[in-house]
Amino acid sequence: MKASHTIRPVFDDPNLVSAAGLVPALRLAESAGLYDLLEERLSVPSANATVKAASVVGGMLAGADSIDDLDVLRHGGMERVFTGVRAPSTLGTFLRSFTHGHVQQLDAVGAGLLAGLAGRVPGVLAGADIEQGLAFLDVDDTIREVHGYRKQGAGYGYTRVRGLNIQIAALSTPLAGPVIARARLRKGNTGSARGAGRMVAQAVTTARAAGVRGRILCRADSAYYGWAFVGAALRANAWFSVTARMTKTVTRAIAGLAEDAWQTIKYPHAVWEEAEQRWISDAEVAEVGFVAFTGRRQHQHVPCRLVVRRVKRIQPLASDGSEQGELFAAYRHHAFITNSSFTTVEADQLHRDHAIVEQVIAELKDGPLAHLPSGKYAANAAWVSLAVIGFNIARAAAVAAGLAKARWATLRRQIIQVPARIAATGRRLVLHLPTHWPWAHAWGALHARATSPPQPVTP
Template identity: 30%
Template sequence: MQLSHTPRAISAVFDDPNLVSAAGLVPIVAVAEQAGLRSLADEHLSVPTDKGANAGLKVASLVAGMVAGADSIDDLGLLRHGGMGKVFERAYAPSTLGSFLRAFTFGHVRQLDAVASRFLTGLADQTHRGHAIIEQVNADLKSSALAHLPSGTFWANAAWLVLAVIAFNLTRAAATLAGDTLSKATTPTIRRTLITVPARIASTARRLILHLPTTWPWDSAWTELFTRVCGPPRPTTT
């Protein structure tokens, strides 16, 4: 492979509000919603003050960021780039999510454990695989959200660990729903093939259309996941 133009003939500018770098979060977030992540967090978490408000949305934001590769609080800014606000609502700023985590105590971590356990049951119901969904967890977590712990606060780090396990299980469930090809793949491979897929967003007749790269090598697996979770994509010429 080589450049088609000389380096001086190539320019780059961050100016497109309709691009996203992780279109795979669309079916992933749908899987999480169907398995009850947001509602479970709203039901079981009692983090006090305004920092604990809308716990379900904050947990969903943290988990989505981890699925897309965030391994620090600052990395969660990836949820707010380009056209993400057109596809997702209420993706909180990293500072807000950090304040939420730092408000956790031992009791709140136990509540989050209960959320994780019930969420895993919901994922098992969707994938029909039972609790055997957890495989190679240590190696995968170390290459993902646990590359380093994000806070100087012990209970915030404990909560981050539980959220990392939730993100791991969600990623594995998505790979299972995408068919046999990726069912035993590592988390980095799943992220590279299903999640961090760029897309351009267009809208028509109250519909959003994700324009994905042509000849994507894993388009069949991505489409299988999307179809099983969101319904078959509608043909479009836009």
Template identity: 45%
Template structure:
């Protein structure tokens, strides 16, 4: 899957560096070797094990650097929001007992455990990832965290068409997923064309405010007229979408 994704990116015209980011499910030697063979960089979460813990414990206390995130991120352990942390790095040889051993950077992010606010000494939680990028340590951590952006897309799809897969047949489900992706892209484009907060709104919000409206289509003298609700709070956004897609203002006979 990783090799295919890298190949597709190259075929689509991506000529710059490609970075493969992933959680602990992808922090294995098969993925790392695939990235190296394809000429891609990697930034992968490492599962905590004795070797990783020894590397973390070997980091000098003076090596930790504060990092502030552009936006708050959700803590994977507590579910709370955090906006700052400390990061450090140390050389680490992964898969040391295999022929695919590789030495790269083990970047570790640590945050104070909010469950021990009154502790005499700070209690830290550590989150390591393995990378061969040459980014400064704070930038490497911020870049690695960007992989979570895709989760908003997953949430939108699961909240919509992927809430129910319609068939037990693989072919039918593949067609359904393809249609879901097309619908998602069209919905996001409609949100951008509607402007303002709709450019970042969730799919359910766009469906409620822009798509699923109580409108009535009439055809007096075979001329289609769309009658929209009176005192509709999102009329300006819908008209913006109309103008950006149709190219002109609705006729004066359209009512709200």
């Protein structure tokens, strides 16, 4: 490929748009109830709050990761295609008018929209709408580094960088990619597990409202190993799968496992042995009955299963001479507690899939959460809530377009950021999209879904 030397660039066409995919994406959001929910629930003291909130979401879908970037909506013929486009300065003032209560209203809007999107695009939560189905609720948090001393709430957390903490509950199924059930912004020095019980309770409620009828498995890493997370899962009648901290009781239980209790599992570099019909690898799993949180009150003791995966160390540690020391010197042990009914191998495999929440965090940081754009804490919290709304719209749009495995950046590149020329015929606008666009069929599938009448609800 080589650029022509005869090109003379001129920015003078008022009928071009660079993000034509926003048309079906926002039409899908509208059909799922976004504008009605904003109008009904958002009471922030700002004129045309619904239009402004939708403008922020639209900018995020188009790739904006700061308030200034929201100006991407004001170019060419965008104001002919969309009504209510606002300037970045107006949207910044709008975000700064939020309080904590208004952010919670946005969270409620996001929960209602997820239910609407699941109804419009059933594949968003494929397989979880039957009583025998299964859904995963993965909770984790991340530090979004910030700069400048005027960022309210910024502090040094577990990463030892100055930032703000974002807690996320991602909802997925074995057949569908993750959406976000709940998310919240917290101060930078907040402990990971703080508020975990409330997060789980709200996320399970959101999942049920979105049509999840099957069993929910709540998964988390060792930062959430505690009664707050597990107790919330039990109260919600959900299963839990939480990485255990290597306390004395846990290590004692691991050391008590008999050698014949371990079974080999498929793991990186594993080899299938046909003659013996088993995997040959350095990873094995075993389980033992366990009672967690015995240091708490009697009614908060949790009988469960302790599932342990052990992997041979490449270079064994120096032993202390004891039998238990030999065990932990030769192997690395990863234990988690669960109350699920899966087999030992299945439980271990499903627990390792908890890392899907890291994919969600990476997508957000590659998009609107590349920055937390305001110095005001509530404005940044509103930005996070609107980013969640944008993420779920993008995920539903990807499923509707037949790109269920696509990440947000891929959706932007293939569907959203498609250039088009506007033409008028009678009272209609026509979008002339590029010929031979590789993903034209996917774009058309999304547009067809977004503009089709709602499907009848089956009892």
